[in-house]
Amino acid sequence: MKKAMVFGAGVSGLGGKQLLEKMGYEVILVDDKSAISSKDAMNMLEGLDFFIKSPGVPYTELVIEAKKKNIEVIDEIELCYHYMLECKSNAKIIAVTGTNGKTTTTTKITELLNYAGYKARYAGNIGVSLGSLLSSDEKLDYIVLELSSFQLENVKKFKPFISMIINLTPDHLARYKDEKEYYDTKFNICKEQDKSEYFIFNTDCKEIVERKDMIPASLVSITKTDNRECDYQVIDGKLCYHGEEILECSKLSLKGQHNLENILFIVATAKLCNITNEKLQGFLYHTNPLEHRMEIVMDYGHIRFINDSKATNIDSSKFAIEAYDKCVLICGGYDKGLEWTPLIDLINSHVSEVYFIGDIAQELNSRLKKTSFNPDKIHMLHDVRNTLLDIKERFDKNDNITVLFSPATSSYDQFKNFEERGRVYKELVRDIFGR
Numbered sequence: 001m002k003k004a005m006v007f008g009a010g011v012s013g014l015g016g017k018q019l020l021e022k023m024g025y026e027v028i029l030v031d032d033k034s035a036i037s038s039k040d041a042m043n044m045l046e047g048l049d050f051f052i053k054s055p056g057v058p059y060t061e062l063v064i065e066a067k068k069k070n071i072e073v074i075d076e077i078e079l080c081y082h083y084m085l086e087c088k089s090n091a092k093i094i095a096v097t098g099t100n101g102k103t104t105t106t107t108k109i110t111e112l113l114n115y116a117g118y119k120a121r122y123a124g125n126i127g128v129s130l131g132s133l134l135s136s137d138e139k140l141d142y143i144v145l146e147l148s149s150f151q152l153e154n155v156k157k158f159k160p161f162i163s164m165i166i167n168l169t170p171d172h173l174a175r176y177k178d179e180k181e182y183y184d185t186k187f188n189i190c191k192e193q194d195k196s197e198y199f200i201f202n203t204d205c206k207e208i209v210e211r212k213d214m215i216p217a218s219l220v221s222i223t224k225t226d227n228r229e230c231d232y233q234v235i236d237g238k239l240c241y242h243g244e245e246i247l248e249c250s251k252l253s254l255k256g257q258h259n260l261e262n263i264l265f266i267v268a269t270a271k272l273c274n275i276t277n278e279k280l281q282g283f284l285y286h287t288n289p290l291e292h293r294m295e296i297v298m299d300y301g302h303i304r305f306i307n308d309s310k311a312t313n314i315d316s317s318k319f320a321i322e323a324y325d326k327c328v329l330i331c332g333g334y335d336k337g338l339e340w341t342p343l344i345d346l347i348n349s350h351v352s353e354v355y356f357i358g359d360i361a362q363e364l365n366s367r368l369k370k371t372s373f374n375p376d377k378i379h380m381l382h383d384v385r386n387t388l389l390d391i392k393e394r395f396d397k398n399d400n401i402t403v404l405f406s407p408a409t410s411s412y413d414q415f416k417n418f419e420e421r422g423r424v425y426k427e428l429v430r431d432i433f434g435r
Contacts, residue, residue, distance in 0.1 A: 001026050008054025009034045015129025016052045016076040038062040055150035075154040080130040091140040097147045098166025100316045101262045106146040115283045116275045152188040159192040164200040168207035169315040174337035193217035200268045222264040251285045258319045292422035300433040301397025308406035309422030314343045317408035326352045327404040333358035334410040353377040355387045359413040388432050
């Protein structure tokens with residue numbers, strides 16, 4: 001019997017295990033919390049056909065030993081691609097990565113494809129594993145994959161129909177030796193493509209433009225500016241294809257420059273999938289924003305609460321902080337090894353008061369106190385509940401303020417993921433201020 005080891009019992013690992021068993025493999029599941037320990041697994045490497053490393057698992061001694069034994073180390077995405085080739089799946093893959101905007105772009109491409117009459121599902125770094133989706137045997141026209149850099153580290157033959165990198169800014173530097181390694185890893189999304197496939201090329205992102213030679217696919221270029229050399233551009237408030245109007249930007253339901261960038265990717269993808277301008281307009285003029293992204297939770301008198309838990313890095317929080325100028329900001333969480341100076345600068349220029357939470361709170365507190373920011377407006381209450389209780393005590397419902405929860409980093413110190421963090425924030429706001 002064929003045999004494989006899956007290291008990590010999270011969403012990706014369990015999805016990989018499910019698919020391997022469907023393919024007839026004996027699966028050894030390794031997880032130091034909920035399955036065979038990695039120490040015990042060191043003695044179980046002989047005879048393996050595959051070693052599947054979950055994206056959140058670091059390169060531990062077990063992974064290194066598997067490589068030493070010449071066992072092929074891949075991830076769930078690569079395994080799933082092999083399966084799709086073997087079963088001659090007709091589903092076309094649209095692969096999405098980048099630092100910010102992945103979830104919005106992935107979700108809205110999927111919703112648009114279904115709106116246009118195709119059968120599409122999303123998977124990957126968005127709560128549904130590709131392995132689990134494929135195990136269901138659902139007949140699909142398109143699979144839209146949100147992929148993190150972690151998920152792209154061990155892809156080898158993965159070859160999507162359309163790939164895209166939304167943008168690149170520093171992130172996950174606790175995992176990578178420098179920004180270059182992080183950025184280059186993102187380009188694994190397109191490394192096996194050829195001219196029969198497509199890469200949507202963001203000419204507004206310097207880091208992407210500098211890596212143009214790493215893209216073997218046919219380029220479809222986009223820009224938020226009036227650059228007629230690009231395939232898609234914005235001219236006098238209209239999103240155009242080679243100068244011809246597709247839609248009016250003022251009518252888009254997703255507001256802001258960051259969403260305009262996402263929409264350019266959505267539109268370029270839609271046209272490659274033969275979706276009409278009428279369908280594009282019908283969808284993009286009326287679609288709703290995502291949960292946890294600049295989401296209005298409730299108003300308590302004149303105090304408005306915003307949930308931006310999806311902001312897991314500084315650049316993502318930047319959009320929200322600038323949009324809600326002079327807000328009361330709640331931020332902090334897991335220390336990802338980022339350079340925090342840009343966040344401190346944003347707080348100085350756009351925030352009236354700040355509450356720091358999580359593992360990185362003390363570091364941010366120390367940095368901000370070295371600036372001219374009023375120290376009486378800096379608060380350290382560790383977690384969301386204590387922060388909200390303090391806000392209720394200190395502010396009156398007649399105070400005209402916005403409380404913005406935009407952490408600017410990951411959630412792993414106190415929560416399972418940004419979704420749980422956002423849900424907890426919303427529940428606490430409604431509990432504490434809904435009385």
